[in-house]
Amino acid sequence: MHLVIIGNGITGVSCALEVRRLRPDAQITLVSNESAFHYSRTALMYVYMGHLRPQDIKPYEDWFWAENRLALVHATATTLDTAEKRVVLDNGTTLAYDHLLLATGSESRRADWPGQxxxxxxxxxxxPDLEAMSRDTHGIARGVVVGGGLIGVELAEMLHSRGIAAEVLVRDAHYWGSVLPPAEANLVDRQFVENGVSVRYRTELAEILGDAQGRVRAVRTTAGEEIACQWVGLATGVTPNVVLAKTSGVETDRGVLVNEFLQTSAPHVYAAGDCAQHRQPAAGEVAIEQLWYTGRMQGETVARSICGQPTAYRRGVWFNSAKFFNLEYQTYGQAPAGPVAGIDSFYWEHPSGRAALRVYFQAEAPAAVLGFNAMGLRLRQEVCEHWIRQRVAVAVVMAELGKANFDPEFFPQHEAAIVAAFNRQFPEQPVVLRQRKGLFARR
Ligand SMILES: Cc1cc2nc3c(=O)[nH]c(=O)nc-3n(C[C@H](O)[C@H](O)[C@H](O)COP(=O)(O)OP(=O)(O)OC[C@H]3O[C@@H](n4cnc5c(N)ncnc54)[C@H](O)[C@@H]3O)c2cc1C
Incomplete structure (x- = not known):
């Protein structure tokens, strides 16, 4: 069996490793036009900031691939012939496959701004983006970042790390308005303020202005304001990379369309990770998942189907995490940014503005817990998922909150303050915190 995988990101590599485990005899070829070896995309910022060297973001040593009989091809796949089961590469090679996985990831989304x-x-x-950023921000005084999401804050932090003034334009009234409730967004805003990053909310980009040499010299906002800068980072989201699928007659919409087994419209062709769009996502799940851990899960799941063990992909309880300068963020389950009928929430914030917890639960009895937002606190994933899956009542969760503390030895314990705040907000169902040995030993 020859499996050809287009894309050596987390999805493609997870699939390759799982197929190797299940089918020691399989021939596996990974094709990528970005890098000869797999690297961790989420760590790109740390290379720019000088915390890691380029070789540090490769999770596997270079010898690992040959040792595991995983053939690496550094080239672009240009044409896929699904009838003949062949893929043509831009280096003149043609690869015949028995199964093919499209793991082509995403690309940066760009609106049609003049001057982009x-x-x-x-x-x-x-x-290549990292290289361009390193080159084009060298010695500059100010950069403008457009977009109030995760990559926007990363770009601001990256500029800040090199002493470059960062100006962030955010369309919403607060940071990451589609995801974070205003209270949590305020905590992120404090990080911007403390790190000297200027953020303009309710501000949109209208135009990017250039100098005589064709280099950016300023941006103009829709309010008509001109902000001088020498670099602009566009962080307005990503879109699935469907180029190869589209030109090869594989059915696409925003992403490459797949069923629950991650099969595309073409026989023996699968798609997974950022590039895939689920035709029928399960209730509460999204059609396109552009996350590191879902890439890994999809890659491992599709490997089983490829190896003759058809396995439907189910993500389970939603989870995500990020870091905004020094503030860690985790979210589990349903955690809407604004009010939703039938969902109530409890919010606690530490007076320092460096920690907060929001717990979402059903407004009606039995007040089953639905989701969590944690800022500056580390929660145990398996505990939160268990509570959400088992629809445990919020009062029980509060009483047992210490179970979710990631590591009581190392992380400050705020359970007593959180439960006291809960009892003030919901006096009709007072909770007594069940203490564990050592739970309140520190701070
Ligand atoms: C800066 C940044 C920070 C991020 N931080 C986080 C985070 O903190 N947490 C999180 O969950 N997610 C994060 N993400 C998202 C996460 O990295 C992606 O969801 C994940 O990497 C997608 O993996 P993938 O394997 O599906 O695709 P990709 O990693 O995009 O890999 C696809 C590869 O296929 C190659 N390719 C495409 N077409 C072809 C072709 N025709 N021929 C050959 N090669 C081709 C591409 O060049 C690319 O190398 C971040 C993303 C970025 C950009």
Missing amino acids: HLAGVQGLYNL
């Missing part, structure tokens, strides 16, 4: 093609204007997705 000027030198010094870019997104951040891949290694």
